Amino acid sequence: MAKPRTLVLAAASVVVVGAVVLVGALAPAQHRRPTTMGVPAIATAPTQAHQVAQALASLATNPQSLVASGAAGQVDGQARRAVPAGSKLAVDEKSWAPDGLGGGTVLVTVTAPGEPPRAYAAVMVLERGQWKVLTTFALTTAPARAVSSP
Amino acid sequence: MNATRHPGSAHRRRLGNSVAVTAVLLVGLALTVTPQRQGLAQAAANSRDSWAKACSTGRLGLGKDNVNLAPAPLGKNPDTNPDGTLVRISPDRRGKYVPVIMVHGWVGMDTHIDARDGAFSHFIDLTANRLGQVHTPRSLIGQLQRIPGAAVFTFDYRDYAARWIDDEHVGPALGKVIDCLYQASGEKVILVAHSMGGLIARYAATHPGVTGMDRSGEISTVVTFATPETGSIAAALAAGILDSAAVGGALVGNDIAATIHLILAVCGRLTSIDQVGTGTLCDGLPDYMRTFDSDAGAALRAGSPQLAALKPFPASITVDALAGRATVAIQDRGWFGLSWANTAVDVGDIVVTTGSALHGATMTRKVSCAYQLSVVSEFADQIGAQIGLRGKADVAELALGAFTGPCFHKNLMRDIELTNEATGAVNDDIAARQPVIANDLLSAPVPANCQHKAGTLINGRLLGIPTNAGVMELAWLGKPAAEQRDLLALGDLTGDGTGDAAAVLYCNAGGVSWPEMVSFYTHGARGPKLLGTVFLEDVNLPGRQPGENDFVYRLRYHDGAVVAEWTTQQEGDPAAVSTLDYTATLRWNGHKIVVSGLTGTTEQQTVTQFISAVARGDLSAANALAAPGVAAETANQLRQYPAAPYARTTCYGENAFDLPPTVGANPALANDGTVERLCLVPEASASTGWIVLGMHHTGFRHWQVTWSRLS
Numbered sequence: 001m002a003k004p005r006t007l008v009l010a011a012a013s014v015v016v017v018g019a020v021v022l023v024g025a026l027a028p029a030q031h032r033r034p035t036t037m038g039v040p041a042i043a044t045a046p047t048q049a050h051q052v053a054q055a056l057a058s059l060a061t062n063p064q065s066l067v068a069s070g071a072a073g074q075v076d077g078q079a080r081r082a083v084p085a086g087s088k089l090a091v092d093e094k095s096w097a098p099d100g101l102g103g104g105t106v107l108v109t110v111t112a113p114g115e116p117p118r119a120y121a122a123v124m125v126l127e128r129g130q131w132k133v134l135t136t137f138a139l140t141t142a143p144a145r146a147v148s149s150p
Numbered sequence: 151m152n153a154t155r156h157p158g159s160a161h162r163r164r165l166g167n168s169v170a171v172t173a174v175l176l177v178g179l180a181l182t183v184t185p186q187r188q189g190l191a192q193a194a195a196n197s198r199d200s201w202a203k204a205c206s207t208g209r210l211g212l213g214k215d216n217v218n219l220a221p222a223p224l225g226k227n228p229d230t231n232p233d234g235t236l237v238r239i240s241p242d243r244r245g246k247y248v249p250v251i252m253v254h255g256w257v258g259m260d261t262h263i264d265a266r267d268g269a270f271s272h273f274i275d276l277t278a279n280r281l282g283q284v285h286t287p288r289s290l291i292g293q294l295q296r297i298p299g300a301a302v303f304t305f306d307y308r309d310y311a312a313r314w315i316d317d318e319h320v321g322p323a324l325g326k327v328i329d330c331l332y333q334a335s336g337e338k339v340i341l342v343a344h345s346m347g348g349l350i351a352r353y354a355a356t357h358p359g360v361t362g363m364d365r366s367g368e369i370s371t372v373v374t375f376a377t378p379e380t381g382s383i384a385a386a387l388a389a390g391i392l393d394s395a396a397v398g399g400a401l402v403g404n405d406i407a408a409t410i411h412l413i414l415a416v417c418g419r420l421t422s423i424d425q426v427g428t429g430t431l432c433d434g435l436p437d438y439m440r441t442f443d444s445d446a447g448a449a450l451r452a453g454s455p456q457l458a459a460l461k462p463f464p465a466s467i468t469v470d471a472l473a474g475r476a477t478v479a480i481q482d483r484g485w486f487g488l489s490w491a492n493t494a495v496d497v498g499d500i501v502v503t504t505g506s507a508l509h510g511a512t513m514t515r516k517v518s519c520a521y522q523l524s525v526v527s528e529f530a531d532q533i534g535a536q537i538g539l540r541g542k543a544d545v546a547e548l549a550l551g552a553f554t555g556p557c558f559h560k561n562l563m564r565d566i567e568l569t570n571e572a573t574g575a576v577n578d579d580i581a582a583r584q585p586v587i588a589n590d591l592l593s594a595p596v597p598a599n600c601q602h603k604a605g606t607l608i609n610g611r612l613l614g615i616p617t618n619a620g621v622m623e624l625a626w627l628g629k630p631a632a633e634q635r636d637l638l639a640l641g642d643l644t645g646d647g648t649g650d651a652a653a654v655l656y657c658n659a660g661g662v663s664w665p666e667m668v669s670f671y672t673h674g675a676r677g678p679k680l681l682g683t684v685f686l687e688d689v690n691l692p693g694r695q696p697g698e699n700d701f702v703y704r705l706r707y708h709d710g711a712v713v714a715e716w717t718t719q720q721e722g723d724p725a726a727v728s729t730l731d732y733t734a735t736l737r738w739n740g741h742k743i744v745v746s747g748l749t750g751t752t753e754q755q756t757v758t759q760f761i762s763a764v765a766r767g768d769l770s771a772a773n774a775l776a777a778p779g780v781a782a783e784t785a786n787q788l789r790q791y792p793a794a795p796y797a798r799t800t801c802y803g804e805n806a807f808d809l810p811p812t813v814g815a816n817p818a819l820a821n822d823g824t825v826e827r828l829c830l831v832p833e834a835s836a837s838t839g840w841i842v843l844g845m846h847h848t849g850f851r852h853w854q855v856t857w858s859r860l861s
Contacts, residue, residue, distance in 0.1 A: 097418060099418060101410075105412060135408035140525065
């Protein structure tokens with residue numbers, strides 16, 4: 001007799017929990033306050049940083065694939081000229097700084113063949129699940145210490 | 151009747167006018183009503199406090215919304231005036247208060263307490279003047295409380311701020327507060343709003359209140375700081391949407407987006423939610439961005455259907471929109487090895503573009519700042535940024551997270567330029583409700599006349615006129631107080647329930663006086679506003695020619711209009727001798743001053759009554775119209791000319807060309823010097839002999855038969 005009772009209680013618990021979850025899900029969104037509390041992040045910062053670094057790994061081989069749609073007009077098909085073939089890249093995951101808009105900035109050092117290293121702050125945006133480079137800002141001073149490779 | 155102003159003589163005047171005397175007299179008039187004003191002030195203060203109770207959260211059922219009358223002075227660190235005294239609330243000239251409701255923005259709050267963490271309570275300490283520094287010991291609320299008649303209320307909806315403006319605790323709640331304060335005070339309210347607060351104000355203004363289908367009858371002015379009227383660029387970026395067309399095209403839009411992403415990323419690393427209120431550029435920005443997924447955040451995106459559904463402000467409401475416009479130049483911007491031109495990027499106030507903040511406003515003002523942003527590496531391999539004034543090398547760049555700029559979204563209410571504009575807008579609104587008083591007219595605008603251009607009086611007189619070129623001034627300058635009152639009429643001339651004024655203006659071009667004018671003034675934002683002017687030489691009965699002079703005897707307010715009495719010449723009169731007294735009603739019809747009921751009085755009526763009385767032997771009646779003995783003498787003369795009473799009496803001025811030669815050539819008759827008019831009573835029709843009556847103008851519409859002689 002105990003077993004059916006346990007099943008009933010378990011089923012009831014599932015219903016209650018489910019109802020709570022359902023009510024929570026269907027509750028009018030306007031009851032949320034405009035604070036940072038309870039707003040789910042798309043991904044945690046370290047995870048995002050890793051995803052960004054992985055995306056940037058293809059910069060030397062296929063830079064055009066990393067051009068954000070907003071930058072397409074300015075890059076105008078010249079992505080390969082921007083990152084010459086054979087360039088060496090270093091992405092500092094620890095420098096990843098989310099911007100609160102779903103993107104962020106990350107420190108990227110590009111060493112083109114025969115050129116000295118050049119450090120950039122790359123503004124990254126997420127487009128249809130893919131990380132893209134919207135713009136870069138060349139750093140006016142060299143990084144304080146060597147960057148790590150992805 | 152005022153015997154001291156004899157038409158045609160006392161008006162020959164006035165270069166010795168004394169402005170000081172006028173000022174003293176006006177002050178004296180003002181002092182006589184001071185006790186009454188003190189009583190009004192106390193009554194107004196009581197009513198102001200009673201509104202706060204009647205329109206409180208509990209009474210209106212607003213839940214967690216809070217409505218409070220902002221106190222003055224605060225207990226600690228109070229707002230102070232420039233002379234160091236405490237800011238205190240005072241009634242306006244009418245002894246009344248006008249509700250001014252402050253509405254905070256998203257991720258904000260609206261209180262006025264010692265902590266000074268409310269959206270409008272921070273001291274005004276920023277300026278866009280690159281060389282200037284500001285240390286005003288007042289907040290915007292304190293600044294507004296200095297305006298006589300401003301009763302500042304705070305509306306705090308922070309607990310519901312994530313909801314869109316149509317939520318019952320947001321826009322409709324503000325509507326209830328507006329309805330309540332409008333009904334309690336009998337005054338249209340003024341709204342001052344930051345950011346989304348401006349959209350809430352727009353919602354309330356465009357929805358039914360107690361006066362009609364919208365609240366245009368309850369709201370007079372709305373001042374907005376950085377309200378995203380067409381949406382927030384940051385909100386759009388947060389949603390992965392960037393309406394490039396809305397921010398200047400794809401290329402420009404990308405530059406703006408990139409710059410904002412960079413600033414937010416750096417700020418996000420430098421600050422945390424625990425640092426809200428530090429007053430820097432980064433202050434609160436990450437909070438904004440992380441909360442854009444709320445209902446309000448989604449609706450704030452440029453082009454959102456919620457924004458599209460919001461109606462524009464009713465046209466009768468003055469909307470003064472204030473915005474920040476920061477242009478940021480960042481060197482070495484590009485795409486890795488490709489470099490873009492180093493053009494400055496207009497990021498608005500980062501949250502709202504300038505165009506969105508100024509959209510649809512009646513008046514606008516923006517504060518502009520130009521910055522140079524340098525992207526640098528910092529310790530621990532972090533990307534940092536430093537920001538400084540662009541093109542000003544002697545100002546050191548500051549770390550972004552320590553930078554305080556007047557052009558950014560949360561800082562606009564600390565900027566001296568914008569807070570002055572907001573204060574001016576509120577002051578103008580309240581000032582326009584004040585009745586025009588005599589003292590206001592000392593600085594009234596005047597029309598062009600007497601070869602002088604239109605201008606504005608200073609201490610009652612138009613300055614800049616060379617000494618020998620005449621004068622343009624208030625006609626009462628230098629006059630005794632009783633006479634001043636005759637040359638001014640105070641009352642509601644426009645039908646708006648507030649007092650206006652009519653004043654007599656006097657001018658000449660360096661010679662004799664020109665005909666006087668009567669100008670109507672209503673209450674303007676910055677003093678009396680000229681409605682219109684009647685040039686009295688243009689007002690004449692049929693068959694009468696304009697006189698060379700027109701002198702106003704008296705203005706009197708009656709039933710929404712002005713009854714004007716003035717005197718001028720008839721044909722044959724010398725200049726400056728006035729023998730024709732006019733009375734007319736001057737009324738403002740919404741477009742111009744309309745003259746009606748014009749009547750004229752000359753010596754003719756008196757002489758006709760006099761002859762008639764003498765002819766019927768009523769010497770008592772005749773004596774009342776004549777100098778002593780003249781009636782009896784005329785009676786004797788009539789015995790010689792028995793047909794005279796039945797002939798037509800004709801009157802002439804001293805300079806009349808058509809005087810009969812026997813009269814005109816006789817100095818004892820024509821140029822006697824004691825009378826202004828000669829009336830000739832013929833011995834019979836077609837006569838060559840006359841009884842000549844010397845007529846003296848003793849006052850407005852009053853004549854005396856001074857002598858009677860035979861010719």
